[in-house]
Amino acid sequence: MTSNTNTMASNSLNFSDKLFCVATGKCPRCAKGHHFEGNNPLQPTKFMNVQKRCSSCDLNFEPEIGFYWGATYVSYMMTVAFSLTLFVASVIFFGFFNTLNVKFVIVNAISLVILAPVFVRLSRTMWLWWFYVDKA
Numbered sequence: 001m002t003s004n005t006n007t008m009a010s011n012s013l014n015f016s017d018k019l020f021c022v023a024t025g026k027c028p029r030c031a032k033g034h035h036f037e038g039n040n041p042l043q044p045t046k047f048m049n050v051q052k053r054c055s056s057c058d059l060n061f062e063p064e065i066g067f068y069w070g071a072t073y074v075s076y077m078m079t080v081a082f083s084l085t086l087f088v089a090s091v092i093f094f095g096f097f098n099t100l101n102v103k104f105v106i107v108n109a110i111s112l113v114i115l116a117p118v119f120v121r122l123s124r125t126m127w128l129w130w131f132y133v134d135k136a
Contacts, residue, residue: 028132075123
């Protein structure tokens with residue numbers, strides 16, 4: 001059984017602490033348990049493996065089948081925002097007509113391949129935090 005202090009832990013966090021918990025993949029109820037099995041998002045075999053339950057407060061991390069499908073839209077928005085930011089930075093630093101297109105496409109593709117696991121994990125954690133409702 002969960003204690004009342006674990007149940008109310010995330011409700012008492014300020015905004016910056018909640019952002020830190022989302023970025024580090026912590027449980028939305030207790031802010032202690034880990035959302036993913038491995039801590040390294042760049043580990044190719046386990047970067048998407050969500051734990052079934054929180055090890056600290058026993059919150060179910062998969063409330064229904066297909067719960068994380070919506071997180072793909074969040075991940076998509078993050079990759080678009082990243083690409084637009086990289087494009088604007090490229091225009092500012094390199095100019096638009098100085099072979100920007102080739103440099104931008106290469107740098108953007110490499111960056112997105114490297115950062116894809118980070119975006120996927122972050123979007124899944126954000127999705128869980130957005131739709132978490134404490135029923136205690």
